[in-house]
Amino acid sequence: MEKKMVVEKADQTVFEGDSGGYYVWSNSKIPLLSELKLGAGKLLLHPLAFALPHYIDSNKICFVLEGTFTSCTHE
Template identity: 55%
Template sequence: MEFDLTPKIAQPLIEGNGGGYYIWLSSQVPLLAKTNVGAGQLVLQPRGFALPHYADSSKVGYVIEGTDGVAGMILPNTKKEIVLKLKK
């Protein structure tokens, strides 16, 4: 099986003064559709804010650059909020 692993540019889903959310379309990256995986990139500007949301799927995230960020999470089967300091 052969995979096209050439870099693709993410398409903007929403953009604003505080940052934006970008996605890779399965039509451009057939491997995403084949493996039933989605891919997105959240870019926050300094002092930017991402609204809380609910996701019914597992997510993996990592910080590429920047400091002094925080993320709050409520894990499944618990009502306790966890606040994590993000760092590169």
């Protein structure tokens, strides 16, 4: 069975402020995410803004659509 995913605007705003926002796609609105046991979110940073370091107990894949990205990882 072939699955088709249509790109839609994120349906939930987790945070929005002067430096940007974090938006997510809910599993209830996009059943394919639930079926594949995935989560999807979008971090939008305005120029000169930064995201605070945080811990999460799962893997992440990040794509930079515009600008640059610098990351430090500690092992």
